[in-house]
Amino acid sequence: MAVFLNQVAFVTGAGSGIGRATAIAFAKAGAAVVVSDINDAGGRETVNQIEAAGGKAIYTSCNVADPYQIEAAIRKTVDTYGRLDIGVNNAGIGGKFGRLLDQTSQDFNQMMAVNVGGVFYGMQAQIRQMLAQSDESTATGGSIVNVSSIAGIRGMPMGAPYSAAKHAVLGLTKTAALEYVRQNIRVNAICPVYTHSGIVDQLINTAPNMEERMRRVIPMGRFGQPEEIAQAILWLCSTENAFCTGQALQLDGGLTAG
Numbered sequence: 001m002a003v004f005l006n007q008v009a010f011v012t013g014a015g016s017g018i019g020r021a022t023a024i025a026f027a028k029a030g031a032a033v034v035v036s037d038i039n040d041a042g043g044r045e046t047v048n049q050i051e052a053a054g055g056k057a058i059y060t061s062c063n064v065a066d067p068y069q070i071e072a073a074i075r076k077t078v079d080t081y082g083r084l085d086i087g088v089n090n091a092g093i094g095g096k097f098g099r100l101l102d103q104t105s106q107d108f109n110q111m112m113a114v115n116v117g118g119v120f121y122g123m124q125a126q127i128r129q130m131l132a133q134s135d136e137s138t139a140t141g142g143s144i145v146n147v148s149s150i151a152g153i154r155g156m157p158m159g160a161p162y163s164a165a166k167h168a169v170l171g172l173t174k175t176a177a178l179e180y181v182r183q184n185i186r187v188n189a190i191c192p193v194y195t196h197s198g199i200v201d202q203l204i205n206t207a208p209n210m211e212e213r214m215r216r217v218i219p220m221g222r223f224g225q226p227e228e229i230a231q232a233i234l235w236l237c238s239t240e241n242a243f244c245t246g247q248a249l250q251l252d253g254g255l256t257a258g
């Protein structure tokens with residue numbers, strides 16, 4: 001198992017689902033964790049769970065669609081723990097379930113603001129800090145994981161804005177990876193299929209038998225667990241994985257193998 005002793009991890013959308021599981025996994029592996037979200041109760045609960053297990057974490061409220069709030073959250077991270085080693089840009093919304101012509105400009109703009117803006121501003125603030133703290137003694141400049149989706153690789157009927165946003169996340173990931181590769185900042189993405197969380201619960205409730213229909217398309221016949229997604233994020237960030245950057249890791253129970 002990867003060890004993150006003396007490292008500091010910042011996770012957006014860590015008040016539930018994949019973000020919470022990731023924050024908890026980093027803390028278990030020895031990192032000091034900054035849990036951020038717009039859901040203050042959820043974020044504080046994540047910190048409580050980390051502290052109850054003997055880990056180290058703080059909560060900071062942060063709307064990822066606002067670059068000033070992300071800058072402030074990274075400043076709080078550094079004020080509290082002295083540095084930033086890992087950024088996980090996970091916060092996201094599922095958006096409206098509907099065909100292209102049913103999606104409004106507001107639906108589209110909100111999706112772009114949160115699911116693309118959050119990754120763009122998140123990486124800007126994180127990379128700025130990673131570069132500022134880099135010196136000869138720093139073994140790695142840092143590691144960033146952006147949470148895309150299988151919908152970032154394939155089309156998603158009834159979710160055009162979501163699919164467009166998750167494709168954009170991969171463009172941001174690959175470009176940032178190339179731009180900062182010589183500064184030892186690695187940037188990767190993950191592309192999960194349906195995973196038990198708030199977003200999937202919303203989707204399941206859109207039609208009768210929806211859960212069964214969603215399950216059927218996955219060769220493993222089941223959804224992912226947030227803890228499984230978290231472990232992939234830790235692996236991408238681990239120093240043992242130092243040659244991997246600019247990649248989009250598909251966590252899909254075999255879906256895209258066919």
Ligand SMILES: NC(=O)c1ccc[n+]([C@@H]2O[C@H](COP(=O)([O-])OP(=O)(O)OC[C@H]3O[C@@H](n4cnc5c(N)ncnc54)[C@H](O)[C@@H]3O)[C@@H](O)[C@H]2O)c1
Pocket residue numbers: 012013014015016017018019036037038039042062063064065090091092093094114147148149150191192193194195196197198199200
């Ligand atoms: N669950 C899945 O099946 C699945 C599959 C592929 C990708 N994803 C992606 O995983 C990520 C995490 O989602 P999840 O599945 O854990 O769902 P979730 O709803 O449980 O978690 C999302 C978190 O993001 C937070 N959030 C929403 N808007 C925010 C904003 N503007 N600023 C800060 N935080 C905000 C929410 O409060 C929530 O805590 C998302 O980017 C999602 O698109 C999920």
